[in-house]
Amino acid sequence: MGADETMLMNDQDLLQQLALGNREAFTTIYQQYHGGIYNYLLKFTRNPAFTEDLVHDVFLKIWEVRTQLDIKKSFDAYLYRLARNTAITQLNRISLYDTIRDEIMHRLSTGINDQSLMNAVEAKQYEELLQKAIDQLPPQRREAFILCRQQGMSYEEAAAQMNISRNTFKQHLSLAVKAIRDYLLEHGSISLLILLVSLK
Numbered sequence: 001m002g003a004d005e006t007m008l009m010n011d012q013d014l015l016q017q018l019a020l021g022n023r024e025a026f027t028t029i030y031q032q033y034h035g036g037i038y039n040y041l042l043k044f045t046r047n048p049a050f051t052e053d054l055v056h057d058v059f060l061k062i063w064e065v066r067t068q069l070d071i072k073k074s075f076d077a078y079l080y081r082l083a084r085n086t087a088i089t090q091l092n093r094i095s096l097y098d099t100i101r102d103e104i105m106h107r108l109s110t111g112i113n114d115q116s117l118m119n120a121v122e123a124k125q126y127e128e129l130l131q132k133a134i135d136q137l138p139p140q141r142r143e144a145f146i147l148c149r150q151q152g153m154s155y156e157e158a159a160a161q162m163n164i165s166r167n168t169f170k171q172h173l174s175l176a177v178k179a180i181r182d183y184l185l186e187h188g189s190i191s192l193l194i195l196l197v198s199l200k
């Protein structure tokens with residue numbers, strides 16, 4: 001049996017355990033593939049923080065669909081394809097938001113007319129809805145989001161200010177972003193959701 005076949009057997013065994021909800025199997029898969037997936041996505045994004053978010057999304061998806069995974073040939077190929085598709089989806093959302101934002105800013109800068117006034121009102125509504133989403137967060141998650149996504153601090157800087165570890169900070173931030181996304185989805189603001197995804 002060749003090395004590729006041995007790796008395939010190992011992957012299949014891990015996937016079987018993963019399907020049963022075995023967290024150790026998930027951790028093993030994460031540790032085996034995290035570095036490769038991160039480096040692969042970084043080539044496209046050129047942004048370490050955004051890449052970390054993408055990697056998190058990829059492995060979260062693997063956990064969510066663990067009972068439906070049926071990979072006969074190569075889990076490696078499946079995982080990299082999932083990573084690529086995740087990156088494309090998120091980058092398309094960012095590009096869409098940039099187009100919307102640029103158009104609104106252009107209209108607002110060309111004078112006060114009915115259309116630009118409407119955009120100004122919409123922009124204010126978006127800001128208010130986002131603020132409501134932030135306000136409903138538990139204190140530490142709210143602080144993590146504000147420090148990193150609104151004040152532009154790095155994970156290390158924000159974690160130091162909150163006097164917690166980097167990993168604990170990342171957990172608070174991840175939960176905060178998920179809660180805000182859910183809130184915005186529930187209230188039907190796609191533009192705000194795109195804005196949230198694009199924030200570094």
